[in-house]
Amino acid sequence: MFYEVFVRSFYDSNGDGQGDFAGLTQKLDYLNDGNPATTTDLGVTGLWLMPMMESPSYHGYDVTNYKATEPDYGILAEFEAFLAAAHARGIKVIVDLVLNHSSSQHPWFQQAASSPTSSFRDWYRWSSTIPGTGPGGGTVWHPRNGSYYYGVFWGGMPDLNWRNPQLKAAMWDATRFWLRRGVDGYRIDAVKYLVETGNTLENTPETLSLLEEYHDSVKAVNPNAFTVGEAWSNTAAVVPYVLNNRLDACFEFDLAQSIISSLNAGNPAALRAQLDLVDRSYPQLQYATFLTNHDQNRVLGLLGGDLARMKQAAALYLTLPGVPFLYYGEEVGMLGAGVDEDKRKPMQWTAGAQAGFTTGTPWRALNPNYAQFNVATQQADPASLLNHYKQLIRLRTAHEPLRKGYLLPVAASASAALGYARIHQQQAVLTVANLGSTAVSPTLSLALSTLPAGTYQVTELLSGQAAGTVTLDAQGAFSNWAATLPALAANHTWVLRLAPAVPTATTGALAAFAPKLYPNPAAQQVRLELPASAAPAQQQVQVYDLHGRLLRTARFAGRLHTLDTGTWANGTYLLRIQSGPAVSVQRLVVAH
Structure with a gap:
């Protein structure tokens, strides 16, 4: 879980009206105090710092020295002290890396x-x-x-010529410089514009090839370094950036937009369609989720100031797959629209003078809503947006399905309700969100899953209430199940944990029936291997999409079978494999 920070606007330690590394260090306990037993901190485990290298501009996206810190923020030693303090709390730190252009003053x-x-x-x-x-x-x-x-953006930011080997060597050197000082990775700004070819200015094959070199350069210094790209495009155009060892993830702008538009429409159709597209498009869930960032009007304004929708938006993207990013101040309902400076205003810490951001004059005027929308006020209110974010982040940290689980659609009987499951090993978390204007009591159906058959205890994690039990059949499915909960209010969300209570198909001979699929992900042929205990009778494999629609059936004898996925569309499939009375459902990812 990452938190996006604009250092200039986060906390001022010396009264000059501008945030700095020392101020950020002083506020780390708000973000994560390093003690998993406490609940007072936000609980984030990663920080993305907007540009922190030397620049003549307030925003820092026009760099004049790729190996120096921005003087307004502090010297290199202060940055390194911040890094050490963050790492001591278990927080990883990635920084903005501007590869496309430099400052005209460089x-x-x-x-x-x-x-x-x-x-x-x-x-x-x-x-x-x-x-x-x-x-x-x-x-x-x-x-x-x-x-x-x-210069694709403006005259003050001339584009670098990545076809020049000396320029490339200098930039790779700068990239290694910060990794060797402990930075844990990079957010790559404007990644789709790196290399132009004739009149093609974005998404060129040369840009994708360059990113493969970039990957190798970064991973040679730190194999665990994390890279996330800003390819502000539609989903289909973004996906190539995470393939072939280019970037670890990219921001999913279309998904962010569909969350906001579906909430404002009171209808989950757009979000449901985008989730289906995203799940089919990214073979390894390599996308970053968010609501808005520093280039967009802040989400509270986009949702019309509706705090119930704000809470629901948080519940949606923090229970979805991907790597979530939270823009600073979003958790307390900061506003900001129009010019970029007003989307990046000082953080609202208290209801006191200058919102507790500085003892001096802030570099940009404060939001007028800071008296009510600030950290101190919301920490004291159990029902606040801030405490809602804290709870959701803790739930994501505590429950593996919310971090590692794959996504399956869950059908809901109410048209205004959106349902989806995150499944990991023998546990699942179901999210059910009522985007409508009236309360609903939906029945839920899961067409197929890799969950073992059996009875599962259901708990609503946000309230802690028991929600009954649900029995899954041999296909890991259930139909028309109703939670034993009060009606789901408008713009409210259930987060339902399914934990095995009485397994019925994981004991005895059936427990040994665990077919193997490899390679997975697959590009062409997939080998299906049944365990030695499989019955000698004829076997069957059925291929379903994630909505439980049967796509193809094959029968075979013996323990081995080969599937040719060459003509299948990219995406995730569920394979129901049967040998005599034994049934297993396996997940297969196809990525050509």
């Missing part, structure tokens, strides 16, 4: 612009004329000393 660019014969000239892209426009017809070629240089 010495590299200053030398490149000084003369066409400069040894740095080819570190950027130059033209004697204006070759064309950029995305949306925008200006991307900017005049300088009789020539034009390429």
